[in-house]
Amino acid sequence: MTTLAKTGVRDTDLTAAELHAALERVWEPPSGFIGWFKNVFHKPISTRFIFAALGFFALGGVLALLMRLQLAMPENTLLSPDLYNQLFTVHGSTMMFLFAVPVMQAVGLYFVPLMVGTRNLAFPRLNTFGFFVYIIGGVLLWVALFLNIGPDTGWFSYVPLSGPEYSPGKRVDVWAQMITFTELSSLVAAVEIIVTVFKLRAPGMSLNRIPIFVWAQLVTSFMVIFAMPAVMLASAFLAMDRLVDTHFFNPAEGGDALLWQHLFWFFGHPEVYIIFIPATGIVSMLVQTFSRRPIVGYTAIVLSLIATAILGFGLWVHHMFATGLPQLGESFFTAASMLIAIPSGIQIFCWIATLWTGRLLVRTPLLFVAGFIFIFVLGGLTGVMQASVPIDLQVHDTFFVVAHFHYVLIGGAVFPLIGGLYYWFPKMTGRMMSESLGRVNFWIFFIGFNLTFFPMHQLGLAGMPRRVYTYLPQTGWGPLNFVSTIGAFVLSVAVIVFLLNAFVSYRTGALAGENPWGADSLDWSVPSPAPSYNFLYIPTVNSRTPLWTMEPAQPVVTGMRADILEVLVTELHDATPDHRHLLDGPSIWPFLTAVAFGIGVITAIFTAWGVTIGAVLCFITLAGWFWPAGQPIEDTAREAAPPLGERA
């Protein structure tokens, strides 16, 4: 064992400045055009992910504006009925599959490694693969829309409408394959996060010291693992029914349309929590930082997250009350739908108690948290109302529902997200966002949001159905629709103010320094922007709020290699150091594998041979991916055989 310490360059051999230079050399992303595709480092990849997701948010927002323009007046002729169908379908699908879920995961992929104190995600190449798969799926959907073959059967594509008989052509197939891409990418991100949290935490960060944001990401990742397969299978069945004449959803041959609804909502209801739970994780971090005290009820919050996740899977049937399920079943699911209010309520109490007893620092991120709590309580109320079967039947498929889910999704996810972006912008760029513009941004957003969606409740109660491209003047729905459209434009001004703020601050904002908010988690212990290698020395942790309780000479981890991509692997439960681990470096193959997969899946829209073609191409690229690079790391890795006792 004595020869062991001599292998390679260790951090202990170097001064801090030398170590910085050495790590930079090793962790620096590859440069150049080709280098862009080979990058496997979590910060640049997640930055792209966040940019792309926000781009899709903007595109989806443009479609929303078009729809609002069309609905502003009765008997408007701006959009044809067919185009309107495509617009709400692509808007809904974009917002759910290309924006809300990916953006939350992207923020997780960026900050989880920083918060748990490691240098990259557990499987760097896999992460790059997931990113490119996502991009291909998004581009597919949007190219289809521009070619006028955009899907038009709603974001949940119910059969029989979406089946071969009522939807000939390729529109629904585009939708089904977009699902394949985005859900695969989501599953990849989930595995990344789970393994990174389980095995790469800094020494001392036992399970009960993990930051709540990281808990939220972890719980969400498990939900993704159990929910996404359902929709992937459902969309595969749909694609097969359409392409090779299977009969999963065809009642004439013993198939079943309700099967689609079960499979879809088994995913679709948890989906809402997959978006919402990371958002509450952001809220918990912000509440803690801006109250300048440890969060009240850490354990209660973590247990609430877990309870929400489990209950979330018991709820899918409430989307199907109108289908006439057995009476007892309906009562059960009504009870479960109401039950889920409890963990959410517990979290809200914990946040309010923390804010109440803390020393408040009122900054833009906190405003967005306040907006979130306000809107969420309102949206939650209307949700619990719908959990009751009679009310659900009354407002089913009206604008009341549209109002409700936008309150939940925008209030519950977009507000915390924007708050989180204001909060983390300094860590990502090194500069602060403008506080005064931030406040303007918040108020325009808050007002615009309520102006857009509050009137929709009333419209729904007055009987306006969703997914109609126009309505008659006699209905009396004109004025409220007009107000709602004005609101949508106010909302877009808020988005523009946000982009402007980000753009200007990126160039001229005040320099942030390591920890501008005086926050407690490890991400704030490194310079801003974080260096390529994240931590000069892997840190250690002695509490739930490590930076607030750090000893004057808090020990750091030493003895890591400085000349290869090495991370420290720790024990699952208490994060005691276990072994050092060499991560994979940059490679073009994850990108090529994503392309191979893309070719297969997109070809499968037209012919079943796509599956075979894709499989062959993927096999070739995967072989390239895993084939050894032939670099002489053999001897570096050969340095010690594991003691016999360590064999699993």
Next chain:
Amino acid sequence: MRAPTINTSAAFDVSELPPIKFGPHATIWWGVIGLLLIEGTMFAILAATYFYLKQNFTVWPPSGTPNPDLFAGSANMALLIASIWPMRIAHRAGLEERRRAVFVALAICSVIGFVSLALRFFEFRAMHIRWDFNAYGSVVWTMLGMHTAHVISSTLENLLITLLMFAGPVERKHFTDTNANAVYWYFVVLGWLPIYAILYFAPRLL
């Protein structure tokens, strides 16, 4: 905020820790567990679909389709179970980093994989129905097809590692790959148990 003095307290000196470990210590092991959870969920939902569709028929298999013939499927079951033995050897040899033994054992496993695929061809025929005949045909073909896809992919993986062990250069991390590969193969074999039971015996017993 980094501690200005670097405290090299012995408790956190990791230079003596090994650079690689196998089993639940390793990140790849957890990655495979994640994969298996995903795949397991997929198969469970597929099985649920089978029984959901079954409710739509009074007789099962419907419309006079005979029960699936047992021979090919049962032979495949036996073969796959038997393959656990060479795979155990490959697995263990991988942990001990014995390159030749891994090569031989995995070569055997690859051959078994191809024989299993040949048997699978007869299994599709043994169902006595096409995928586009009715919902029974659709779900039966999909279940068989999904499992076949797994046999194909893990046989190719076996083959790839076999070639690697033969042609080199072998790095230590490839032995962790062997380890993960074995776990995945066990899953493919054990996953066949419930699918086999459902496909061949649900029509007979339920």
